[in-house]
Amino acid sequence: MTTVDIRDLLSGPEPDPAGDAGHTAHPERAGFFTDTSVCIGCKACEVACKEWNAIPEDGLSLTGMSYDNSEGLGASTWRHVAFVEQSVPVRAPDPPPPADPVTPGAEVPRPEGRTELRWLMASDVCKHCTHAACLDVCPTGSLFRTEFGTVVVQEDICNGCGYCVPACPYGVIEQRPDDGRAFKCTMCYDRLGAGQEPACAKACPTESIQFGPLDELRETAARRVEQLHEAGVTDARLYGHEPDDGVGGDGAFFLLLDEPEVYGLPPDPVVTTRDLPAMWKHAGAAALALLGGVTAAFLGSPAGRGATTVRGRTTARAAARTAATAARAAAHRRGTRR
Amino acid sequence: MTGSDVTRDGPRGERPGREAVPAALQPGKPPGTGRRRKGKGRGEQLMVPRAEFRSYYGRPVVKAPAWQARDIAGYFFTGGLAGAGSVLAAGAGLTGRHATAKAMKVSSLAAISLSTAALIHDLGRPERFANMLRVIKPTSPMSVGSWLLAGYGPAAGAAAGSALTGLLPRAGRAATGVAAMLGPAVAAYTAVLAADTAVPAWHDAHRELPYVFTASATAAAAGMALTLAPARENGPARNAALLAAAGEAVAVRLMKRRTGIVAETYEQGRGGRLLRAAERLTAGGALGAALLGRHRAAAVASGLALLAGSACTRFGIFHAGIASAEDPRYTVVPQRERLDSRPPEHGNGRSERPGRHDRNERKAQA
Numbered sequence: 001m002t003t004v005d006i007r008d009l010l011s012g013p014e015p016d017p018a019g020d021a022g023h024t025a026h027p028e029r030a031g032f033f034t035d036t037s038v039c040i041g042c043k044a045c046e047v048a049c050k051e052w053n054a055i056p057e058d059g060l061s062l063t064g065m066s067y068d069n070s071e072g073l074g075a076s077t078w079r080h081v082a083f084v085e086q087s088v089p090v091r092a093p094d095p096p097p098p099a100d101p102v103t104p105g106a107e108v109p110r111p112e113g114r115t116e117l118r119w120l121m122a123s124d125v126c127k128h129c130t131h132a133a134c135l136d137v138c139p140t141g142s143l144f145r146t147e148f149g150t151v152v153v154q155e156d157i158c159n160g161c162g163y164c165v166p167a168c169p170y171g172v173i174e175q176r177p178d179d180g181r182a183f184k185c186t187m188c189y190d191r192l193g194a195g196q197e198p199a200c201a202k203a204c205p206t207e208s209i210q211f212g213p214l215d216e217l218r219e220t221a222a223r224r225v226e227q228l229h230e231a232g233v234t235d236a237r238l239y240g241h242e243p244d245d246g247v248g249g250d251g252a253f254f255l256l257l258d259e260p261e262v263y264g265l266p267p268d269p270v271v272t273t274r275d276l277p278a279m280w281k282h283a284g285a286a287a288l289a290l291l292g293g294v295t296a297a298f299l300g301s302p303a304g305r306g307a308t309t310v311r312g313r314t315t316a317r318a319a320a321r322t323a324a325t326a327a328r329a330a331a332h333r334r335g336t337r338r
Numbered sequence: 339m340t341g342s343d344v345t346r347d348g349p350r351g352e353r354p355g356r357e358a359v360p361a362a363l364q365p366g367k368p369p370g371t372g373r374r375r376k377g378k379g380r381g382e383q384l385m386v387p388r389a390e391f392r393s394y395y396g397r398p399v400v401k402a403p404a405w406q407a408r409d410i411a412g413y414f415f416t417g418g419l420a421g422a423g424s425v426l427a428a429g430a431g432l433t434g435r436h437a438t439a440k441a442m443k444v445s446s447l448a449a450i451s452l453s454t455a456a457l458i459h460d461l462g463r464p465e466r467f468a469n470m471l472r473v474i475k476p477t478s479p480m481s482v483g484s485w486l487l488a489g490y491g492p493a494a495g496a497a498a499g500s501a502l503t504g505l506l507p508r509a510g511r512a513a514t515g516v517a518a519m520l521g522p523a524v525a526a527y528t529a530v531l532a533a534d535t536a537v538p539a540w541h542d543a544h545r546e547l548p549y550v551f552t553a554s555a556t557a558a559a560a561g562m563a564l565t566l567a568p569a570r571e572n573g574p575a576r577n578a579a580l581l582a583a584a585g586e587a588v589a590v591r592l593m594k595r596r597t598g599i600v601a602e603t604y605e606q607g608r609g610g611r612l613l614r615a616a617e618r619l620t621a622g623g624a625l626g627a628a629l630l631g632r633h634r635a636a637a638v639a640s641g642l643a644l645l646a647g648s649a650c651t652r653f654g655i656f657h658a659g660i661a662s663a664e665d666p667r668y669t670v671v672p673q674r675e676r677l678d679s680r681p682p683e684h685g686n687g688r689s690e691r692p693g694r695h696d697r698n699e700r701k702a703q704a
Contacts, residue, residue, distance in 0.1 A: 010477070065395045066342065072397060082394060084342040137534055139480035140466075141473040159469045160462015163480050166403040166535035166663060175404050180462020261670045262342070264394030268673040272534050272541055273477055279530045279544045280476075286529070286548035287522035290422060290556055293581045294574075297560075298429045301573030 011274035013243045014130045021145035029149035030192060031214035032201065032252035033221050034123055036263075037228060037236060039208040041067060041121035045079040048203035052188065053078065056176075066119075072264060073124055075176040078185040079200045082263050084120040089113070122263050123209060125200070126151070126172045126185035127240055128251030131271040134164035134173050134184075142182075149214070150187040150251060158182055169247065169269035187251075214251060225255060233257070239265065246270030342395060391674065393666040400536045402663035409460035411656035413453045414528045415649045418555025419562060420449035421525035424494055426559050428518035429574060430567075431511070438575070439514075440501045441566035442559070446517065447498035450491050450524075457487075479531040486527060490520040525555035532659065538600045538669055539609075539662035540655075546593035547655075553586035554651045557620055561644025564627055564637045576631040579644055583624035586651065587617070600668045609658030612650045619647030 009020065018026040049055065058076035063069050066083035073080045132151045135143040142157035143164060153173075160180035164173045173184040188198035196202070201211035210217060221238055228236035235257045240250030246269050260267050393399070403410075427442035458467045470484040493516040500510025529551040533544035540547065556578055563575035590613070594601040603609050623643030630636035662668040 063395075068395075072394075074401075084394070086342060133536065136475075136477040137480065139473075139475065139478045139484060140469040141475070142469075157469060157472070158463070159466035161470075161480060162404050162460075162462060163478070163535075165401050166537045166659075169400060169536040171399055171401040171536075174401055175462050177404075182462075259392060261392050261399070261666070261674070262394065264397055264399060264666075266399045266669055266673055268677045269536075272536050275541070275544050276477060276479075276530075276534055279479075279533050279548070282545050283523075283526040283530045283548040286552040287526040289549065289585070290522040290525060290552040291425060293556060293585065294422070294425045294429055294578055297574045297577035297581060298433055300577045303433045303435065 010136070010276060011131050011246070011271055012248060014248045015243075017130050017145055017248075018147050018149040023145075023147040026147040026149075028213040028215070029251065030187060031128070031149075031212065031217050031250075032125060032187070032198075033210045033212075033217040033255070034125065034252065035208050035210065035221070035224060035255045036120065036122035037208075037224075037233065037255055037257060038206045039081070039121040039123055040206055041081055041083060041119075042205060043081050044203040044205060045123050045200035045209055046070060046077070046081060048199040049079040049185075050076075052191070052199035053186070055183075073126070073170075073172045073174075073184075075174040075179075075183040078125065078183075080124045082120070082122045082124060084122075084258070084262055086118045086120065086258075087115040088118045090116050120257055120263070122254065122256065123200070123204075124263070124265070125252050126187075127170055127247070127253070128185075128187060129271065130243065130248030130251070131273070132247075133167040133169060133271045133273055134182075136271070136273040136276075137163045137167045139163060146189055146192075148187070148189075148192055150189065150192075152186045152189050153182055153184060155181055155183075167272055169266055169271065217253075221253065221255060228255075246274070391667050391670045393670055396666065398664050399666050399669040400538075400663050402537065402660045403535070406460055407653060407656055409456040411653040413456045413460075414532075414551065414652040414656065415558065416449040416453045416456070417528055418525045418551060418648065418652070419558040419645075420446040420453060420494060421490070421521035421523070422552070422555040422559035423449065423562060424490075424497070424514070424517035424521035426563055426575065426578065427497065428514050430563075430571070431514055433574070435567070435571040435574075438563055438567035438571045442563055443494070443498040443501045443514065443517075445559075445562045445566065446494045446521070450487070450494050454487065454491060479527060479534050483524075483527050483531060486520060486524055490517060490524050493517040493520065522552065526552050532655070535659075536669075537659045537663045538672065539597065539603045540659045542597040542600050542672070543593045546589050546596060549589040550586060550593060550651070550655070553582045553589055554616075554620075554648045556582035557586060557624070557644045558648035560627070561623060561641040561648065564631065564641030564644065566641075569632055569634045569637055572627075572631055572637055575641075576627045576637075579624040579627045579640070583620045583644075586620060590617070590651075599671055600662055603658040603662040603665075603668065604654070607657070607661050609654050609656075609661055612654030612657060616647045616650035616654055619643045619650060621647075623647055 014020065016029075018029060055076045055078065058074065061069065063071055065071070066085050068081065068083045070077050070080050128150045132143070132145075135145060135151050139161060140157050140159055142154045142159075143151060144154065146152050158181040160175060160182065162175050162182065164182050165175060173182050175182050188196070188200075191198055197211040201209045210220065212220075218241055221241055225236050225238055237256055238253060239256050239260050240247075240253035243249040248271070254265075256263060256265075423442045423446040427439050427446060430436070430438035430442060458464050461467055470481070471488060473481060474485060475481040493513045496513035497510055497517050500506050500513065526548050529547040530544075532540040533547050535541055543550075560575045560579035560582060564572055564579065567575065590604075594604055597604070604613055620643075623640045623646075626636060626640035626643065631640060
């Protein structure tokens with residue numbers, strides 16, 4: 001295939017984001033795999049991130065959300081540990097060992113109706129999407145794709161338009177109120193350039209945060225989820241690992257133990273620019289409709305007419321008829337397009 | 339509902355004290371009702387029955403823009419007024435309605451100047467506004483819009499300047515033509531600007547929003563023409579008002595139908611109130627203009643109603659968008675429905691069916 005469909009650049013699988021952004025002979029795409037099943041909620045990642053990137057303090061409040069007092073990702077929180085307390089039914093001891101010496105064939109008593117605490121912890125971070133909406137909509141070119149395939153804000157370019165903020169399907173990037181500019185995780189671009197791993201991964205004591213080439217991480221993650229399923233943890237699932245999802249796969253993906261929305265993650269995020277061609281098409285049609293409508297308004301009231309009572313009324317009525325017809329036609333067009 | 343048993347209002351389900359009587363022994367309370375579901379997250383106290391969904395302490399998933407309503411919704415209004423006004427000005431000029439033409443050129447210049455001021459004021463770093471013209475990016479509606487304004491603004495200015503001073507009439511006519519060709523784009527692109535975000539109420543309406551915006555812009559410009567121009571020249575403005583009001587009514591209705599559960603934000607709260615006011619003002623203004631527009635006083639009243647209606651439409655859509663971003667339900671529920679309706683062979687990927695524990699838990703809560 002010689003021609004590139006613009007749609008392929010806006011959404012869908014994209015094997016080489018750094019190359020398509022113009023980097024030649026670039027390193028492998030770097031990524032995070034955050035395995036929440038071994039997260040212990042120590043927040044070392046949050047602290048290491050703040051320290052290394054010199055992020056300012058952004059409020060010291062007690063939220064009442066379990067041990068989570070940093071609330072969510074934002075301009076000054078680039079790693080965020082979520083804490084979820086759930087009560088789940090007590091797990092029955094899984095299949096009784098085949099050679100049960102006590103009473104062969106007897107039912108193992110099931111703890112029906114009893115619940116126990118399940119404490120979920122997960123360290124969230126910018127997803128460094130394959131198709132990054134924040135980057136696509138940035139009007140200044142401040143957001144760019146690095147040679148590692150990550151997405152970074154250039155603070156000396158950002159003029160604080162704030163467009164990236166509502167564009168992000170994960171609610172990651174944000175403007176710092178007293179500064180005006182937008183900030184988010186850089187995957188420690190400075191450390192990567194020096195051959196170091198990001199501060200959060202370096203600080204994680206349980207290897208819940210793993211850093212490396214994205215392809216390798218995806219293999220590691222697939223093995224890990226299989227291992228957990230074999231161990232009876234049927235809730236384990238990967239999130240953001242698939243290259244054909246709504247954002248073309250995340251550069252930072254996760255192993256979760258419950259549905260993504262429980263951790264504050266969108267269940268099926270889609271890069272908004274996937275629909276941009278359709279939006280421009282409709283905007284073009286709407287602009288032409290404006291031009292046509294005003295032209296019709298002038299044709300319906302030629303100069304010198306419309307001054308007398310009778311003709312004025314006729315014109316207004318004719319215009320009403322035209323409007324109704326146009327509206328019906330528009331509705332019909334839209335109906336058939338679907 | 340949240341995904342956690344501990345909510346910001348405390349633990350869900352009351353913790354029995356030392357003297358607590360077991361639920362089964364309490365008078366008048368059938369067993370099994372001891373577990374109480376209370377305290378949905380903060381900001382979820384709307385009055386409609388809630389669809390079941392899970393979230394992280396009721397916190398939003400996407401971030402609402404930090405844009406000021408006065409600046410950005412105000413810009414949607416003034417940008418539309420300027421853009422559609424330039425088309426009316428050109429039409430009036432071509433058909434010999436010179437008072438209307440001049441008034442609309444001045445109105446467009448004033449509106450686009452206000453727009454630019456509002457846009458720069460809303461920047462986090464206003465002194466860096468020129469960075470908008472650092473690149474040309476078709477994937478960024480804001481970049482496209484900046485370049486549109488950079489072309490349209492001077493044209494609208496030249497058209498108004500020539501009309502006011504009588505100088506350089508030929509250049510003035512050319513500028514009027516350029517402004518009339520770029521005007522509809524200025525009025526339409528702001529819809530793409532809003533829709534090209536993860537804000538549910540804006541993105542989900544991305545097909546209808548451009549038509550709502552251009553119709554609303556036409557209504558505003560027609561309203562301005564009715565307010566400023568002499569009654570003997572206002573025939574086209576009255577026609578345009580009717581067309582625009584009908585078009586907007588149809589487009590808004592389609593938009594509400596297409597956006598499903600998210601349409602609630604267009605019907606409730608501040609967004610809903612503003613859009614209801616917009617509907618009445620626009621319909622009233624258009625009908626008033628059509629029936630009584632030959633009388634100057636009635637034309638002015640109708641024109642003002644149309645202008646107010648257009649402003650209410652823009653502010654209503656702005657606030658609906660903010661509301662839809664701030665409540666996780668409008669992000670989670672449609673995405674969850676989409677995911678669950680996807681055939682398994684296509685891989686609904688990120689959600690393997692919930693495990694035994696989740697299912698039991700949900701049954702217990704139901």
